[in-house]
Amino acid sequence: MLQVLASITCNCVNRVDKPYVWPLLLKFVFAVYLLTMLTIPIAGKAAAGVLLLLGLGGLYRLKKQHYVLIKSEKWLLFSFALFSVVSIVSFFYWPQTRDARMHLEDYVTFMMLLPLYLLLRQFRFDFMFLIVLFSAAAFELGALSLLSNNARPSGDVNPMRYGNISLVLAVIPLAAMLLVRNKVLSFKLLLIVASVLGLTACFLTQSRGALLSIPVLAFLYSVYLYRTGHPKFLIFFVAGAVLIVAAASQQDRVQRSFSSVDRYAQGDSRSALGARFDMFKAAGVLIKQNPVFGHGLNSYSPLATEIRRSTPGMSYEVGLWANPHNEVLQVMVEKGVIGLITLLLLFAAPGYLFLQALGKADDSGAGQQIKFYALSGLSLLVVYAVAGQSVALFEHDVFNHFFALMVLLFASQIRVIGYMEGGAESEA
Numbered sequence: 218m219l220q221v222l223a224s225i226t227c228n229c230v231n232r233v234d235k236p237y238v239w240p241l242l243l244k245f246v247f248a249v250y251l252l253t254m255l256t257i258p259i260a261g262k263a264a265a266g267v268l269l270l271l272g273l274g275g276l277y278r279l280k281k282q283h284y285v286l287i288k289s290e291k292w293l294l295f296s297f298a299l300f301s302v303v304s305i306v307s308f309f310y311w312p313q314t315r316d317a318r319m320h321l322e323d324y325v326t327f328m329m330l331l332p333l334y335l336l337l338r339q340f341r342f343d344f345m346f347l348i349v350l351f352s353a354a355a356f357e358l359g360a361l362s363l364l365s366n367n368a369r370p371s372g373d374v375n376p377m378r379y380g381n382i383s384l385v386l387a388v389i390p391l392a393a394m395l396l397v398r399n400k401v402l403s404f405k406l407l408l409i410v411a412s413v414l415g416l417t418a419c420f421l422t423q424s425r426g427a428l429l430s431i432p433v434l435a436f437l438y439s440v441y442l443y444r445t446g447h448p449k450f451l452i453f454f455v456a457g458a459v460l461i462v463a464a465a466s467q468q469d470r471v472q473r474s475f476s477s478v479d480r481y482a483q484g485d486s487r488s489a490l491g492a493r494f495d496m497f498k499a500a501g502v503l504i505k506q507n508p509v510f511g512h513g514l515n516s517y518s519p520l521a522t523e524i525r526r527s528t529p530g531m532s533y534e535v536g537l538w539a540n541p542h543n544e545v546l547q548v549m550v551e552k553g554v555i556g557l558i559t560l561l562l563l564f565a566a567p568g569y570l571f572l573q574a575l576g577k578a579d580d581s582g583a584g585q586q587i588k589f590y591a592l593s594g595l596s597l598l599v600v601y602a603v604a605g606q607s608v609a610l611f612e613h614d615v616f617n618h619f620f621a622l623m624v625l626l627f628a629s630q631i632r633v634i635g636y637m638e639g640g641a642e643s644e645a
Contacts, residue, residue, distance in 0.1 A: 239278075240340040242271060250622065251354040251386075254615060255372040255379050256361060265618045272333025282339045284636060289570040290338075293628055294331055296566035297621070300559045301328035304514065307552045311513025316539065320514045323617050327563070330621050337629035341637055344586050347630075348393045351593075352411035355386040359414020362421045370421050378615045380424025381604045385623075387415025388434060388596040395442070396589045398580075426604030433603050434596060441592070492534040493542050493607065499524045499535050500546035504553075511553035517541060520550075540612060544605035547612070564598055567624045571595045574631045583638040587631050594627040 246267050254261030286294070304324035308317055358379070362370035371379035390408040394400075400408075419427045499521040503512060512520060522536030540547045548556040575591040578584040601610060601620060610616045 239271075239275065239336070240342060243268070243337065243340070244342060244346065246271065247622075247626070248350055250618075251350060252357060254619065255358060255374050255382060258373055258615065262614065262618070265614075265622065268333055268622065269329055272330060272336050275336035275339075276332050278339065279335060283335070287632070289566075289573055290628070290632060292562075292566040293570055293624075294334065296559070296562040297327040297331055300563050301325045303552055303555060303559045307511065307556070308514050310510070311516065314515060317514040317516075320539075320612055323612050323614055324514075326614070326617050327621050330625060333622075334625045334629055337625060338633050338636075341633045342630060344589075348390070348397070348589075349407070351386060351389045352393075352407055355383065355390060355411040355415030355418075358383045358386065358418040359411075359416075362418040363414075365421075369423055370418070374615055375613075376422040377424045377426060377604070377608050378613060380419050380422030380427035381430070381600055381608075382615070382619055383415050383418035383422070384427045384430060385597050385600050385619075387412050387419060388600075389593045390415070391438075392589055392592040392596065395438075396585050396592065398585060424604075426607040427600070429607070430600045430603040434599055437595075437599060492532040495525075495532040495535050496521070496538070496541040497543060497546060499528075499531070500541040500543070500550050503550045504546070507553060508549075509553045509555065511549060511551045511556055514551050515539060517547065517550045540609035542608055544608070544610045547609040564602060567594060567628060568598050570628055570631070571598070574635075581638075583634050587634055590627040590631045590634075594624060597623050597627075 246264050250261055250264035250268065253264065301324055304321060308321045311317075358372070361372060362383075369376045390411040394405065394408045394412070419431075500517065502524055503517070503520055506512070518536050518539045520536075521541070525531045525533070525535040541550065545557065545560065548560045552559070571591040571594040574587050575595070578587040578591070597620065601616075604610065610620070
């Protein structure tokens with residue numbers, strides 16, 4: 218299939234090389250990806266594959282279209298490449314298995330998508346198109362969740378993936394509501410409805426990671442509004458956030474989580490949260506055994522199973538799953554402290570770029586766009602950082618595709634707007 222897609226892409230490049238063809242292709246494929254990644258996963262994966270191929274196909278344009286990479290961009294690209302390279306080394310260093318090869322494919326995605334960034338930063342995409350696209354994706358997920366007959370609606374993927382990604386998509390229209398000036402009433406209504414429906418999709422999945430992310434996001438957005446001097450927005454936002462957090466705290470899964478903590482303290486691990494605590498405990502034992510280099514890709518399950526069998530009373534779920542349901546522990550079990558450094562850099566590098574852009578942007582039209590992309594990117598990082606405490610994120614293609622593609626899209630648009638509006642920028 219990838220060969221067919223590559224052939225189609227190359228044919229398109231050979232037939233016509235006009236400036237407007239590339240952004241049209243990119244916009245179309247991004248639209249397909251965002252609207253199908255959770256509802257028709259096979260189409261979403263195909264769209265992600267096409268974006269990768271477009272990035273590779275666009276390398277020939279670099280000679281004429283490339284402009285200087287500033288320091289924050291270099292760190293971003295380095296973090297993506299390092300995460301994949303360390304994973305490759307870990308794969309070849311330790312005994313190789315079929316599951317480890319599949320795991321490696323997920324990790325290598327970050328490095329394979331780097332050419333796409335070099336292509337994306339050549340074009341300034343229509344700002345309103347992207348906002349409407351993100352709003353449409355949030356609207357779609359909320360509507361499908363309300364129409365679903367499942368107790369935990371999740372499209373065609375796992376509820377944890379559906380819940381966390383729908384939360385990110387719910388926050389993006391909110392960021393547009395806060396940052397874009399002179400909005401017409403119909404556009405305001407679109408953003409409000411999209412955000413509400415995205416949150417609805419998130420709530421209905423009852424994903425713990427997503428629910429825990431909501432108060433963290435509410436706090437950070439409140440700090441931002443306070444520091445930027447938006448009292449009206451701050452009052453409405455805080456009031457709404459309090460209601461949302463109160464509603465989230467009453468969710469059945471949240472209440473059961475509180476109960477599970479009490480039960481685990483009394484020695485009962487027969488609950489979802491209790492099982493996670495035992496998984497964390499087993500991961501801690503494995504990390505102590507090889508703290509620097511780890512045990513290799515996909516090593517957690519067989520090694521944790523041995524620990525469970527030799528530890529009376531440990532949850533039967535320890536070793537049953539391929540990961541300890543925590544991204545930090547998963548990376549440290551597989552790649553040790555070296556892997557942990559690459560994971561932290563994977564968040565710190567784009568975080569640095571987004572924070573820098575958010576702080577430097579002014580209130581002009583271009584500045585509002587930069588702030589929107591930066592705040593959306595930071596929201597993505599926050600949700601992933603919090604959700605990663607209850608699920609191993611990057612061994613799932615839905616999670617790593619969405620993370621990588623959105624980070625690269627937001628970062629590229631921040632850079633190209635700054636370059637086109639202010640000329641070549643000094644090294645930052």
